[in-house]
Amino acid sequence: MQFGIFTVGDVTTDPTTGRTPTEHERIKATVAIALKAEEVGLDVFATGEHHNPPFVPSSPTTLLGHIAARTENLILSTSTTLITTNDPVKIAEDYAVLQHLAEGRVDLMMGRGNTGPVYPWFGKDIRHGIPLAIENYALLHKLWREDVVDWEGKFRTPLQSFTATPRPLDGVPPFVWHGSIRSTEIAEQAAYYGDGFFHNNIFWPMSHTRKMVELYRERYAHYGHGTPEQAIVGLGGQVFMRKNSQDAIAEFRPYFDNAPVYGHGPSLEDFTEQTPLTVGSPQEVIERTLGFREAVGDYQRQLFLMDHAGLPLKTVLEQLDILGEEVVPVLRKEFARLRPAGVPETAPLHPAVTARTKEA
Incomplete structure (x- = not known):
């Protein structure tokens, strides 16, 4: 089981102090958070991609390349890469370079994003969102697996005898999730290619998550990639922890109430009841996360959102200490104990990473 964190990179005013970090401070804080994730023994750090205020991660490969140079074991990923508005050729080349620099410690998640105006900013039409995602990924999949590509589609100019450079490390493309x-x-789409499916269920009830994962598992088996239980599934989540629940709730409430993404809506109590958001003790986070397995079956990756809503860096680093020291070790043990034989423990790793792990 892989455990990690993802960031949306929001620049949000701290409601308890009234201070808003600068973009520079937020970018540097993101790096510090990634380094802390490796220090406390997490497996994955993933960054979103946004091209509008109040978000800063507009260049994921630049950020992840810098983090790659300062880490040794962390898997670097995205949450998500905009397959609709990015050129598949540029994605193929950028993430291949990152894969080489990180010695294979790279995978990525494809998604359409949740910001409608981004489409015309990059010359696309939001009404073509799904067809763009399907066609662009078909081309990306081909670019990483064929040395010379001829291509003609609806949404970009044709390619004739084109080779994306560099080629993937050791000829093995990065593993892809579809979010x-x-x-x-x-x-x-994820099922058709035998790729991973990531349901970032942070705003939805588990009943909806269960339906989406079940659909993916059924279609994964339909396309002959394995049994439904062998499909590669990842889930999102968000937590805030203190030693006791009352302290966690009291501290997090002003951040929740004023957060751009869900503030001024349902109460904290209603939101935690209806979605995977868990605000409480480490034990409550453990129990809630194990409950995800009961809902969707055994899965391979769990990412938590930790650094949003204006939480100061000091607090986020404290949260990562708790996650790495008190929560993840228990979850690793329990997920391993419950996992049946024949069900993948993690998402596929690049052979270079697997070889390093065995040597260590």
């Missing part, structure tokens, strides 16, 4: 909250077409 979606509600689009069944994306779950189908």
Whole structure:
């Protein structure tokens, strides 16, 4: 089981102090958070991709390349890479370079994003969101697996005898997740290619997550990649922890109430009841996360959102200490104990990473 964190890179005013970090401070804080994730023994750090205020991660490969140079074991990923508005050729080349620099410690998640205006900013039409995702990924998949590509589609100019450079490290492309909250077409796409399916269920009840994962598992088996239980599944989540629940709730409430993504809506109590958000003690986070397995079956990756809503860096680093020292070790043990034989423990790793792990 892989455990990690993802960031959306929001620049948000701390409601308890009224201070808003600069973009520079937020970018540097993101790096510090990634380094802390490796220090406390997490497996994955993933960054979103946004091209509008109040977000800063507009260049994921630049950020992840810098983090790669300062880490040794952390898997570097995205949450998500915009397959709709990025050129598949540029994705193929950028992430191949990152893969080489990180010695294979790279995978990525494809998604359409949740910001409608981004489409015209990059010359695309949001009404073509699903067809763009399908066609662009078909080309990317081909670019990473064929040395010379001829291509003609609807949404970009044709390619003739084109070679994306550099080629993937040792000829093995990065593993790909397809991230979606509600689009069944994306779950189908993940299943068709035998890729991973990531349901970032932070705003949705587990009943909806269960339906999406079940669809993906069924179609994964339909396409002959393995049994439904062998499909590669990842889930999102968000937590805030203190030693006792009352302290966690009291400290987190002003951040929740004023957060751009869910503030001024349902109460903290209603939101934690209806979604995977867990605010409480480490034991409550353990129990809630194990409950995800009961809902969707054994899965391979769990990412937590930790650094949003204006939380100061000091607090986020404290949260990562708790996650790495008190929560993840218990979850690793329990997920391993419960996992049946024949079900993958983690998402596929690059052979270079597997070889290093065995040597260590």
